[in-house]
Amino acid sequence: MIPVKNDIETACKQVWAFAHRTPVLQSTLLNDLAGCEVFFKCENLQKMGAFKMRGALNAIGNLSDAHKKAGVVTHSSGNFGQAVALAAKNLGVTAYIVMPKNAPEVKKNAVKAYDGIITECESTLAARESTSQRIKEETGATFLHPSNDIDVILGNATSGVELLQDHPDLDVLMTPVGGGGLVAGTALAAHYFGKDCKVIGGEPFNADDAYRSLQSGKIETNETTDTIADGLRTHLGDKNFPIIKELVSEIIRVEEQEIIDALQLIWERMKIVIEPSCAVPFAALLREKDRFKNKKVGIILSGGNIDVKNLPF
């Protein structure tokens, strides 16, 4: 069941009421290096610093009034917790964010700054899930999944829609692949708003579950996730995998050093702050640049939430 074009248009209305229309940047030097024309869609410059704001806005915006009143709950140690807190604040909804006790203070403070109600738990997935479940039962709040939720995927699609509105003739759209919510949304955007625009994901060799899932035809998981791209350690879900299987052309895998090199290049040449996961599709493009020669390639730069005092280069 692939969502229809109208679903995305509805999501655009929800998201555009509150999100930034992020700029699209280009660099002559990076074009020369890549041998093609690259259009960077800067979701690192989105509110709260990541595309996740879009999915959160759409998912919360689509709730019934009664569900909005009861609030939303998610568990997250990263960007999605901040996104849900800020999106909920914009929409006048209470957000319960379950975070591991050992989450960095800076992330807890960001959620608090957006008026999110934090419940701390042990740092296991089981503890996070059971705590979320308890809050859901106690408050009636709706649980939001960061990537395996159709409304989140549709919200994510709005970034690709904007990029294709600005540059309708892109040959390729690239995103990182973590939980699959961004690549699935972008694939929907390309399918309905592109002109024969392929979607290609980038993934670390060290967490290549999505690459293997496309090979095997079923959702694969990672035995180990030893990658600097900390946003890409999760695996696909039953809501986004059917979309990815149908609409994503392929996934290119990259080495850790290629991620770090691409990260540094984008910082130095584009003058923007991005997080390691965000550099993965550009690393994938550079790795296989012969195949993209003279093409027009859009890259969704997914986010910029990184500790600037602790850089990998």
Add this chain to the structure above:
Amino acid sequence: MIPVKNDIETACKQVWAFAHRTPVLQSTLLNDLAGCEVFFKCENLQKMGAFKMRGALNAIGNLSDAHKKAGVVTHSSGNFGQAVALAAKNLGVTAYIVMPKNAPEVKKNAVKAYDGIITECESTLAARESTSQRIKEETGATFLHPSNDIDVILGNATSGVELLQDHPDLDVLMTPVGGGGLVAGTALAAHYFGKDCKVIGGEPFNADDAYRSLQSGKIETNETTDTIADGLRTHLGDKNFPIIKELVSEIIRVEEQEIIDALQLIWERMKIVIEPSCAVPFAALLREKDRFKNKKVGIILSGGNIDVKNLPF
């Protein structure tokens, strides 16, 4: 002799043919912190990473065909050398860039990448000036000054013009003050395109020549320039000082730690790479924030050329 409005409009045509129209970014968190609405005009995202591209484009574009054929020469260890090389390349003009022998390789490589012809010299001002003079005599090239040149000032004005086109009701425009070319250009933009829009400069206490110049009414110099804001160590010139005296309301001075704090805030919250000089006006705003309460303040973020492997925070 203050330039007229038409001079700026002519500069806009020259500059807009080649420069990026840089995005204007906002951050709710930084607005809350500053107690006013701040519009950041991102010249760090300009071609070659600084506003200096604008002045170079206008100065070279305004040369006669004969002068264009003979080329341009400047001496620079920083952004202006890169700007002249790239602007000249865009306009099909030869650029001779005099650089101190001990300039960082990365800066020399940037000039070379833009096809600039580098002549190395000793790292004294006298050596830089005499080398430039010799090239001028040998080649007939026109010497370009980075800040004390009316065409450069008019080119710089185009950033403020764009910001005021996007946000016509700004109460204040702020820039850093180094050689005076940016603040003078911005003051012209506010004078002709703003609605009662004040221009305020930011300057380090440790290189406060412009502050003292406005006090005394004549161009003052710095005895020492011990500031992290390495782009702001120079003093005003006879072309820009009359404009600054007439059109700049005041200059606010800031401490070194305030510059570093503002730098880190912009990196972390705005997700963009800026250089220390560029953080000075936001530091000035935060230092005196009570005076800007509920105002609309535009800040020209001047540039992003910093060694990302050697950060001050």
